[in-house]
Amino acid sequence: MRAGIPGKLPTYSVISRILRLNPLADVVAAAALGLAAIPRTIGEEELRSVIRGRPAVIVGAGPSLDRWADRIAGGWPPFPSSIVAADDAATALLERGIVPDVVVTDLDGDIGAIRRAARMGSIVVVLAHGDNIATALRATRILPRLLPTGQVITLPNSRAYGGFTDGDRAAYIASAMGATKALLVGMDLDGEIGRYSRKNKGGEAWERTKRIKLRIAGALLEALADSGFELVKPEAADYRAGDER
Secondary structure, three states: OOOOOOOOOOOHHHHHHHHOOOHHHHHHHHHHHHHHOHHHEOOHHHHHHHHOOOOEEEEOOOOOHHHHHHHHHOOOOOOOOEEEEEOOHHHHHHHOOOOOOEEEEOOOOOHHHHHHHHHOOOEEEEEOOOOOHHHHHHHHHHOOOEEEEOOOOOEOOEEOOOOOOHHHHHHHHHHHOOOOOEEEEOOOOOOOOOHHHHOOOOOHHHHHHHHHHHHHHHHHHHHHHHOOOOEEOHHHOOOOOOOOO
8 A cells, every 4th residue: 555545445435535535425315315305215135145146346447457357248148147246347348238136336437327227227326425415315306216325424324334446345335235255347446447447537627536545445345355255356366167056
């Protein structure tokens, strides 16, 4: 980790100081989304039913996304698993005819793709925070169903599962929902930014903040692994049929 980023960041309070977030605004946003989403809220048991008892493939939107999306479209992994897309990764999967089981998003990516995924059966886990409250409330009108979440505390109809960026939050959700392990693909946390993640965004300030968030994601994943949940990088485990038991 670089200077200024602790080796592990398990708490929102540390992250909020690093990124100068407003915790009260984040709580208000989560509460507002939870209330607005009541008519369209997916039950947590439905989310659990598509993840529990099998590996979860967490698909991030890093530079290697195209390669991994092609592999998934070709039948990888060759054993039962759940496909959990982090925000813009859903676009790459849909382009290849793959409908993710779950999409985890704070709605700063391709809303059209997320809406298509939802209509095709994906469970969309939406995070509301102080910077996206208007977009999050709009999601309750355009998504057929969603699971509202926040990043500070659990509230009525808004859960806080842990994690911070879409990718590491997807891993925390997989753990909470009973996945046997998580396979991390497209989760390139070395500072490079993928083309899907960069789409319609950019600028020096955005890139600087994005790289800080990637380092935070790495630290949070380390903390999750230290808690006992197994995280696997596919380069280190190019599974063949029968490898996963």
